[in-house]
Amino acid sequence: MSEVFDAVVVGAGPGGEVAVSRLAAGGLRTALVEKELIGGECGYYGCIPSKTLLRGPEAQAQAERVAGLSRPALDWPALRDYRDVMVRHHDDSRQVEEYRKNGVEVVKGSARFVGRDPWTLAVGDRVLAAEHVVLATGSQPVRPDIPGLDRVPVWTNREATSLREIPGRAALIGGGPVAVELGHFLARMGCEVTLLVRGERLLAREDPRLGEEAARLLSADGATVLTGRQARSARPSGSGGAVLELDDGRELTVDVVVLGTGRRPGTAGLGLEDVGVPVDVRGALPVDDRCRAAPGLWAVGDVTGRPAFTHLAKYHARVAADTILGKRRVRNDAVHPRVVFTEPEIAAVGMTPAEAERAGIDAAEATVDLAAALARPWTFDTEPHGRLSLLADRERRVLVGAWAVAPMAGEFIHYAVLAIRAAVPIDVLLDDIAQFPTYSEGFLNALEQLEL
Template structure:
């Protein structure tokens, strides 16, 4: 005999957690399904552990660059111990108990949709008025001859490692690759970063990739652009990657203790019966949704599984959107200006459109770039030989900001000034009238805005 609920949430990563909490608070009868750990990829194998282990070397860099202070050293054993506490030692019992205390029925099994409003999880059958799909995504390791011979890691092995390798090859120069290279190099690992593109972090403006390249090289990372892994093999204890250009020409090989794949993720939809709820999948397996995250009749999808913006903060936002629609207070999701941060050293942040994206939409633009050390005081009070750049992109007809990027200390914090301006389409005249605290990095916006030629 099946149990009936108001809402069933399939997947309890950050998006699923936000939706479930909102619905429980509103008094709904909720069942939550999680095949692994409540908290999902982010809490145990990605965002939380990665940012935790990136912080100690960042702090050491801050000490090394500040005047009149010295002696900071990183300790991997202590860092790993704290990381393990942050990821709850891969134990979610407290979260299971917490949701049960809030009135949810927690089912620790993979859920499969068997019909409209019908779910099967193991030997348990459940029906629900509404279903929220929040099944996330899986790491993608591209086909590679000899893959089974080498020690291959994804983010999961990397960010739960008890012992760090002496040498690592990282395949992929996106945000994951750049963060992973930063982390490992700062802990003394010899890192080679292989990227098939012509620049790092190629979702952003070219200048961002240039600056990221510069700072990674300064950290001692060997960067190979326009290069792909052709084959793999093991020689003794070495994992060997044979390299080739985009045209298939051999360009040598690199040996390491581990090969880490930061080659993207794919929505986790296969074999879960979503078609039985009228859900349609896109070309990359993503669940197609409308502006309210509706995927079908009384069926919703949030987070990575939608393929819209695979960020934790977007999953949480979509969790609010879907829950509010179910609760009868719908409001459409908008994705303009949402920040994108790479926690490198220094941080890399962006929001809104790139110049290339704006050009493809036929928008007349004006751009400005600022070397922070030449424009404001805060970089000099923060560190010796200060680092940092800010780029702005404006719509010259509408006189609003449409894009921004920043590379510098704490950029992930002060990019939100631009993010809010882009999302709300604040007039540039209004932004120019803002008064920033002295001395802060936010002052850079005033100087950069005045450099824009809006005529």
């Protein structure tokens, strides 16, 4: 016999947690289904552990460039132990108990659709039925088709963010944010790092100058970045590591191969095809502007095929949950921040100049050397480096893109995020009063240089 709920949320990552909390607070009888840990990939194997691990080497490097300070020691066991605290030692029992105290039925196991009208899910020996089902099943890492890769030590983001010891040599396959951040961390921890990038530059989805900045930072850390290169095959080395044969004939011997080759929407095994719900060629579940895939069926985050960002999943969850609760929300996720947590940070939002040109926008761009224009970089750092760039639509006189490379760029990029999302007129932005001395002053400098 089915257990009946108003709403069932499948997947307890950040998107699922936002959805179930909002629905329960709205008075709905809710169930939360999770096959692993409450908190999901981000909380245990992604954003939280990676940013925790990056903070130690970041502070160490920054301290060297602060007047009156010397380079502090980095205690790897202490950093590792704090990482374990931040991921709750992979124990979600407290979270399960909190949800149950708040009236949410937590069901551990893999869900599969077995009916619709109402939507019905089998989870182990339990059957759950609900008018509304929210899918927040995330994504899984893509494993490249390299002969022999299954015979050598390989890490995905899970193993890389759970590491106990720093490897001596690592090959990172990929050139996106995950590969850049992990390469940055490992190199700063003393690992000999080589990045194999199939394309011609790092961060291929961003302005080419950001790829150049990422390559400069990695090179300064001692990492080697090989663009336009792929591993053709892999075989075990005599020391328990891996030998990669590259497509130019060279061989690369490492202790571990780290994958940063993208992610695939997590729809496999849900049985969507059995209830007449199609997915696209990538396995993503298309949704409308309310995050609805079918009447009563909703999807949020990575599973929709939108960029795999935690903040997008949480936004989608707010849209879907509010719509279920009868509030009018429309998904508008074209403009969102994108941050790479290097040191300094790399942040972007909106269009690149190439994208604006393809869209037929008559665009103006201004790029500012923050150290040359502002006081704050010099009060922050004795060897400051940073740039900020703005892209504007001349006809509409609004910003359509921005990027920055600077300390805390992931914080102050939100000035541009809001300006672009709300289409704030440039004349209004030019009348802003920025706190002195801050990096945010760079926006006014760049705005004044736009040739509109």
